[in-house]
Amino acid sequence: MNRILRIDLSKEKISDEKPRRDWALKYIGGRGWGARKIWESGIYVDPLGPENLIFFASGPLTGLLVPSAGKMTIVSISPATRIYADSSVGGAFGAELKQAGYDAIALRGISKKPVYIMIDDGNVEIRNAEEYWGLGALATEERLKKDIGDEGIYVLSIGPAGEKLVKFACITSDYGRNAGRTGMGAIMGSKRVKAIVVRGFRDIPVADVDRFMEIAYDSFNSIYENEFLDIWQRQGTLQVIAWANERGVLPTRNFQETMFEHAEEIGGDKMEEVKTTDRACFACPMTCGNYCVIREGDTKVVVEGPEYETAAMLGSACGIKDLKTVIKANNLCDDLGIDTISSGNLVGLLMEAYERGILTKEDTGGIELKFGNDEALLKILEMIARREGIGDIVAEGVR
CATH class of the missing domain: 3.60.9.10 (Aldehyde ferredoxin oxidoreductase, N-terminal domain)
Known part of the structure; x- marks a missing residue:
């Protein structure tokens, strides 16, 4: 140490x-x-x-x-x-x-x-x-x-x-x-x-082990006794989708709206249908990492989450109403190595620009980049991460 x-x-x-x-x-x-x-x-x-x-x-x-x-x-x-x-x-x-x-x-x-x-x-x-x-x-x-x-x-x-x-x-x-x-x-x-x-295999030294463990025990107990622990363990941050939508603060179609008519389809209740187990960070009793698996034919996609920010930015902000698509996009971003929040924000911007006629299929490489287009979302994420076509410009981000 x-x-x-x-x-x-x-x-x-x-x-x-x-x-x-x-x-x-x-x-x-x-x-x-x-x-x-x-x-x-x-x-x-x-x-x-x-x-x-x-x-x-x-x-x-x-x-x-x-x-x-x-x-x-x-x-x-x-x-x-x-x-x-x-x-x-x-x-x-x-x-x-x-x-x-x-x-x-x-x-x-x-x-x-x-x-x-x-x-x-x-x-x-x-x-x-x-x-x-x-x-x-x-x-x-x-x-x-x-x-x-x-x-x-x-x-x-x-x-x-x-x-x-x-x-x-x-x-x-x-x-x-x-x-x-x-x-x-x-x-x-x-x-x-x-x-x-x-x-690593080394012990981490503690000056007063007994006192430390007493405080640690109290900290864990305060979490175990919290009335909201159950919902956090079952749904993690994805429960916030419903909360945000009810209060009119859910990013929708590139922030043009703040309520999404399909919020329940990308929220915590829907996620529990595809969740297989809980997962936790080191020494964390919350276990809010929801391990989700979706299967389509011979294809299996596994992702931990999605978190609220991911579902909001790759879901409602892009007009996507299918949680399975959000999970696929989450997994794709993880493997490509791009931030789901920034990516969703930029794709939502492109979708609005496309629908307003500012961008055309010629600009997007033939992609019909409309809100709610599941395949367009997945394709444009690949283009951004690999700097292909319009993705090369988008990869520079916005300020």
Whole structure:
């Protein structure tokens, strides 16, 4: 513990840094710590250039048995806004990083070729990733686990969108947990880092174990006794679809409306029909990650979620009324490595422009980009992530 892993990709140099005690006390948690590191590193840099630092930081409780102790924050200068940005990711990567002996990872420079970083219980290697370049983020995680021969490792990976520097590319972990916002996947792609793999077996020291466990026990009990726990476990954030629609604040057809007549078809009650089990981030009793499976013929699509933001932006904001289509789009975004919120927002914008006659089939590559067109949604997401046709323009995002 109490180490920052520093990697200069341009020089292929790996080193350790001792965190400053005054910073640790002053900036509690990975987000504050990361913000100070970015400030010290330099904020007036090209977000996709070698000087931009990307900092992966755990918090003081990450990896311990307290609620929601699996979170990790990724901090950098965003390619979408060119200012400071951070994005959080759940799952268990942050906890495993702590158990591998590191509190944080600092990446700088640009690798000469595609690589992945292997952190194996304190031992660090930069490995060739050319065979994984071009794969989806989910496929990369699956392949790495198979090739390394350990299903117990944890992976952060990018998809084609990150490789092609889509400004809202995300970083994916744990088969669908995402650092979705602010384009962190594009920064990894610019550095030619396909993935970061971690495996750790170390205990995390606690100063007063008895007192710590007493507080942790109280924290868990406060959640177990909460009257809203049941609905959160059954539907997760997707329950918010009905709430938002009833109050007239649900993004609908690119925010032209705030109520969706088919809200119940993409909400929590409908999701329970295709949900197979609950899933949780590390040490979290909420288990709000709804594991959904849809089958069409020989095809099976598995996704954790969708979350409210995903169903709103890829569903009602695009006029999509079929939850199965939302789930397919969610899975596609996870594998392509693009943020579902930004993607849905942009597709909704394109659909409105198409319906108003501002865009034509000539602009869209023959796609009838109308609200509610399920196939058009899936096709345009592919084009954005791969920078094909009009997708190349949309991949730059909006401000």
